[in-house]
Amino acid sequence: MRILAVDDDPVVLDLLKVILKQEGHDEVVVAGSGPAALDILVRDDRGFDVLVLDIAMPGMDGVVLCREIRKLRYYADTPIIMLTAHSDSRSIESAFGAGANDYITKPFDIKGIGIRLQIAERMMAENRITLDINALQSKLDGPEGQHCFALEDAVCLRGVKQHTDVFSLGNYLSTMERYRVDETSVFAGQIQSFDALYRSCTEQELATVLSEVWNSISAAADNTRLLGSYVGSGTFILIAACSIQDEWLGLEPTIKTILAASPSLKKASLGCPVAVVLGRPFRPNASKTKRVKPTFDRARQLLQKRLEMDAASG
Template identity: 35%
Template sequence: MKILAVDDDRIILQLLEGILASAHYDEVVYCESAERALDLIATEEKSFSCFLLDIMMPGMDGIELCQRIRDLPKHAETPILMLTSMSEKSYIDRAFSAGASDYLTKPLDATEIIVRLGVAEQLMKERRSVAESAGVIDSLIEVLDRTTQHDLEEAIDLGKMDRLLRYPAFESYVFQSGRGALFLSTVFAAKVRNIEKLHRIMPPLEFKNFLRTAASAIIGRLESHDVYLSYRGEGEFVGVIPRKGQLVLKALGGEISIAIDESEGNHTAKLPATASLALAPSSPIRLPTRGELSRAIWHAIENVRRITSPSAQQVSRRWSAGGFPAAVARLRQENDDVKEDLREEFAQMLREQLNSEIGEHHKRSQISRRRSLPGIFK
């Protein structure tokens, strides 16, 4: 794997050189500026397979360099790892929006660097395997990816949009945003209803544009509440928002209507004018761990799949027509009764505790008064 490492700090470059050499990464090019990096990318005969970019550099910074690299068709999917210190995390949002795949914090940890590069290398090997088996070069794959049919399950890259991240980068961003921020966040999911039919009858590019419209609709309604969103495939979006934004999610009412542009294909008459985007109840992140983050994401996805399944929609129509079934109403009443009993029991405990403390205070006051009286009154 050919790597380009860019950092204006020579000490960092020397440290990287030692770490990468120990891991047998022998094809590494080092430079100290973004401008020099762009020259190397343009003139190197063999393309780079991975980039390590420092965020803070004089002149063109690492974020702008990341954007410039992403604008090159042959590097639209190349792994880009950003290097930053803990105090620079405010720049991470911009880096991911510019197309960063992941980031590493300074001081650099050798094990972490090797693991992240191993993941990037495996990703590039899989992409090369696909290219070789299909008999096409990387640039042609990029063109085909944008113009041919995607599988419904594929997490399509919807292109650049503020607060919209690719899925692998999304989970890394959320987890590494800090334990405090993670603990105070909640995960939600949204799914386009009847997505299978839309995927089947819409031309590929129009389907992708429709998904972009859906993503924009979600972000537009939650942008002021620091939302980040990612598309996971199958018409499903997953997002993260501070817990205080849960009220805004509830206020959306569980459904967003998405307009469908007129098609230029053969299915114009079959396309509906609008599609419905279902929002599931959010799932709070209870512990600042990667396992808990994965649990919250899957819980949110399961919630939205339940409410968009055909059986759930049939039940919803029956309930809206004839009210809740008697069994559900009975369970709700029983639940309310249990809550009322618990409230009364808790109130009684408080009253007993208060009476006990008042009694003890009264006894201590009487004893104190007796001790203060002259002996003749005792």
């Protein structure tokens, strides 16, 4: 793999080159700042397979740099690994929300970097579906029910804050420190009658629905540090870096109010209001090796239980 490493500390850059060489990666280019990294990415004609960015840099920090890199056509989906201090959990969430896919905590070791690079290679091999929401919302209307992804496909929404792909959301959860797990809530949300929306909406309208639903959930949970992913069939999995048990019952009414007032949804003229149902939040599995799939499965199960309860009562 060809790697670009960005850090304002030349000692860290030298150490990274040594470690990456020991891992078998000889093609490592380094930059000492965000602007220097962007200049390299724009001018380089060979391309990089993985980008390693330090979060805490003066001037343009790693989160801002990550967001700017995602605007570059050829780096919209390139794996980005962040370097961060153990205590800087808020920046980690911001980095994933800006488009990062994984992170390594300092001080780091050879084994840790090797594992994260192996995961990056897996990400490079995956055929991930990405929607540029800003581009789709500016398109002219197309045919109804014809979309670039299947109903059940997981999709990464580019152009909305604090949203990532499901693979990266799993990385975020799996590498979370034990003390942070105890303070974290996971839950799922479902767009009601999404199959009907999928069949009746144009691609532009469906992009509007997905982005407005995500934005409404994020806005309703404005007292939380929220990160989430769209996992297909109208379902989102969400991770809040705090307990939201007390606020949970108030989220749905707030989401409903925000969606009803959305100018974008009104302009789309969907014919029926967009509604969201939320599953009960819970604390993730403590075991790192058994954390991601059991936690995501439980989020879906609790959402399904809520849907069944609503159907039975309704």
